[in-house]
Amino acid sequence: MTEAREMLRVEKVSSGYGHVGVLEGVSIHVMHGEVVTLIGSNGAGKSTLLKTVAGVLSPTGGSVVFDGRDISGITPEKAVEAGLALVPEGRRLFGSMSVGENLELGAYARRRSRSFSSEFAEDLEIVHELFPVLGERVDQSAATLSGGEQQMLAIARALMSRPRLLLLDEPSLGLAPKVISEIFAILDRLRSRGVTILLVEQDASVALRHADRGYVLRTGRVELEGTASELLANDDVRMIYLGSWKKSVSGT
Amino acid sequence: MRSSGYKRFVWWLVASVAVMCVPFLTDNGFMLKILAKDVGTNALVVLGLALLFGYGGQVSLGHAAFIGIGAYTSALVTMRFELPWLAGVAAAALVSAAGGALLALPSLRLRGHYLAMATLGFGEIMHIVFREATPLTGGFDGLRGIPSVAIGGFVFKSPESIYWLVWGIVLVALLLAYNVVALRPGRAMRALHGSELGSQACGVDTVRVKVQVFVVSAALAGIAGSLYAHVARFISPEIFTLHRSVILLSMAVLGGTSSLAGPIVAAVGLSILKYVDSFVPGMPDAASTFLQDWELDIYGLTIIVVMLFAPGGIGGAFRSLRQRFRKKAAPDPEGEGVSAA
Numbered sequence: 001m002t003e004a005r006e007m008l009r010v011e012k013v014s015s016g017y018g019h020v021g022v023l024e025g026v027s028i029h030v031m032h033g034e035v036v037t038l039i040g041s042n043g044a045g046k047s048t049l050l051k052t053v054a055g056v057l058s059p060t061g062g063s064v065v066f067d068g069r070d071i072s073g074i075t076p077e078k079a080v081e082a083g084l085a086l087v088p089e090g091r092r093l094f095g096s097m098s099v100g101e102n103l104e105l106g107a108y109a110r111r112r113s114r115s116f117s118s119e120f121a122e123d124l125e126i127v128h129e130l131f132p133v134l135g136e137r138v139d140q141s142a143a144t145l146s147g148g149e150q151q152m153l154a155i156a157r158a159l160m161s162r163p164r165l166l167l168l169d170e171p172s173l174g175l176a177p178k179v180i181s182e183i184f185a186i187l188d189r190l191r192s193r194g195v196t197i198l199l200v201e202q203d204a205s206v207a208l209r210h211a212d213r214g215y216v217l218r219t220g221r222v223e224l225e226g227t228a229s230e231l232l233a234n235d236d237v238r239m240i241y242l243g244s245w246k247k248s249v250s251g252t
Numbered sequence: 253m254r255s256s257g258y259k260r261f262v263w264w265l266v267a268s269v270a271v272m273c274v275p276f277l278t279d280n281g282f283m284l285k286i287l288a289k290d291v292g293t294n295a296l297v298v299l300g301l302a303l304l305f306g307y308g309g310q311v312s313l314g315h316a317a318f319i320g321i322g323a324y325t326s327a328l329v330t331m332r333f334e335l336p337w338l339a340g341v342a343a344a345a346l347v348s349a350a351g352g353a354l355l356a357l358p359s360l361r362l363r364g365h366y367l368a369m370a371t372l373g374f375g376e377i378m379h380i381v382f383r384e385a386t387p388l389t390g391g392f393d394g395l396r397g398i399p400s401v402a403i404g405g406f407v408f409k410s411p412e413s414i415y416w417l418v419w420g421i422v423l424v425a426l427l428l429a430y431n432v433v434a435l436r437p438g439r440a441m442r443a444l445h446g447s448e449l450g451s452q453a454c455g456v457d458t459v460r461v462k463v464q465v466f467v468v469s470a471a472l473a474g475i476a477g478s479l480y481a482h483v484a485r486f487i488s489p490e491i492f493t494l495h496r497s498v499i500l501l502s503m504a505v506l507g508g509t510s511s512l513a514g515p516i517v518a519a520v521g522l523s524i525l526k527y528v529d530s531f532v533p534g535m536p537d538a539a540s541t542f543l544q545d546w547e548l549d550i551y552g553l554t555i556i557v558v559m560l561f562a563p564g565g566i567g568g569a570f571r572s573l574r575q576r577f578r579k580k581a582a583p584d585p586e587g588e589g590v591s592a593a
């Protein structure tokens with residue numbers, strides 16, 4: 001177990017919007033190479049937690065440690081430089097810009113690095129290999145992509161920053177089941193390449209089937225945690241979050 | 253992208269020729285002077301506010317103060333130090349920009365809408381300074397006998413020359429703004445315009461971009477202030493009030509966030525309201541008095557109507573008209589990026 005190093009430790013973090021507290025002492029951790037999922041119902045604070053880790057929100061208490069370095073209250077641009085990449089809920093692409101320009105902006109934080117242009121070309125190749133559709137649509141404006149393509153572009157844009165930890169917020173939002181499985185197939189490929197992922201999902205059954213471990217968030221607190229299989233077998237989880245799970249199992 | 257930039261340039265050129273031809277159509281010098289001194293300088297300030305609102309998502313309730321800072325700075329530089337107008341306008345832009353940076357840096361570092369509040373307070377404080385710093389500003393009485401604009405040996409005295417000077421500066425500023433927004437250095441700005449969270453996720457320093465845009469808008473107001481001071485040749489604190497700031501902001505909001513020409517059109521339309529009697533010759537006194545008395549209410553009403561029926565402002569309305577005309581759905585380049593749900 002010596003080689004399993006900790007990548008992210010969120011320790012008793014409180015956070016929210018202005019005077020509205022949302023998270024109340026949340027503690028989670030993510031090891032190198034792990035896929036960890038956060039599940040919980042609407043308004044539980046999942047997006048708030050990701051935004052706090054990504055520096056978009058400052059924690060009002062507790063600490064965020066990334067690769068051994070305390071990054072609590074870091075600015076979003078420093079977080080990207082440190083190797084954290086957020087794929088926000090609802091994609092948040094630059095709609096009037098082309099696919100190519102969106103990818104270019106994904107690499108914005110590394111624009112001053114000395115070997116930038118060669119690295120950029122490499123990354124672009126990797127991204128096009130992972131998402132061939134995007135390669136075909138480089139000059140198309142992001143707003144005219146289908147929902148699935150937009151989600152792929154949002155993930156691709158995040159990968160362009162060469163993240164060490166990918167923070168994915170509800171990649172399945174608003175997508176058809178077939179497209180969702182395409183997206184998760186890509187996440188599996190990223191995982192097999194050793195990319196560390198913290199994944200927020202509404203659809204707990206999909207999330208847990210693609211993760212190593214998970215946390216259940218409820219009204220700003222961690223209610224349950226465990227390996228993916230433990231959570232899948234947990235009665236509470238099955239009742240509250242996997243309402244459709246039994247059906248999908250009996251269906252196959 | 254490139255071809256739309258070219259089309260925009262052609263539009264700019266056509267509009268510029270039209271604007272610059274106005275002095276040939278009238279010999280009403282009084283009107284030309286108003287179009288320069290009041291309408292043109294407002295348009296310059298509103299251009300900055302439109303950048304701030306559209307690209308930085310911020311509003312300022314204190315831009316009259318930056319106009320004032322520019323006006324007093326320029327007047328002092330030319331009167332006390334007897335330097336040429338170009339030195340005055342440069343100083344005006346610099347001092348206003350510095351004031352803008354001092355105000356924006358601390359208030360934008362805090363997350364939340366502190367800048368609007370800070371500008372409101374700043375505007376009020378500067379109004380008091382203009383009134384009370386009598387040795388510098390002449391207090392209530394203001395400053396008289398400010399020299400006319402002069403470049404090299406040429407003195408801008410005739411209404412035509414003043415009109416061309418002011419509108420020339422407005423049009424060049426518009427062209428520069430288009431280019432900054434469209435070219436590579438402006439991509440962080442465009443990203444912020446597209447989606448704030450999206451640009452943060454890409455590592456764009458959104459605070460820095462907002463401060464930069466605010467500083468630019470303050471500098472434009474400073475230049476407008478210098479132009480005003482040297483054309484009117486008289487300034488006093490009552491020209492740089494909260495009332496003025498609110499009207500300027502309304503013009504920017506009315507113009508919409510999707511274009512820069514829209515806010516300028518709004519600035520012209522609403523600035524003329526006050527002088528409607530001299531622009532529409534046959535207008536009955538009662539009608540023009542009514543329009544002037546209800547000026548502020550008309551602004552308010554216009555904004556409400558725009559918010560209800562044309563949320564994209566004048567720029568947005570033009571865009572949708574054009575799209576309807578072409579019967580082709582083009583993506584809406586506005587809003588908080590492309591989102592699901």
Ligand SMILES: Nc1ncnc2c1ncn2[C@@H]1O[C@H](COP(=O)(O)OP(=O)(O)OP(=O)(O)O)[C@@H](O)[C@H]1O
Nearest residue numbers: 017020022040041042043044045046047048049202
């Ligand atoms: N920008 C905001 N300003 C104020 N309150 C907010 C903001 N965003 C979210 N909240 C509040 O914070 C709480 C948690 O929201 P959050 O978005 O983190 O939930 P979530 O778990 O991601 O939910 P969902 O599954 O619906 O995305 C909610 O009560 C929400 O109303």
Ligand SMILES: [Mg+2]
Nearest residue numbers: 046047048089
């Ligand atoms: Mg959420």
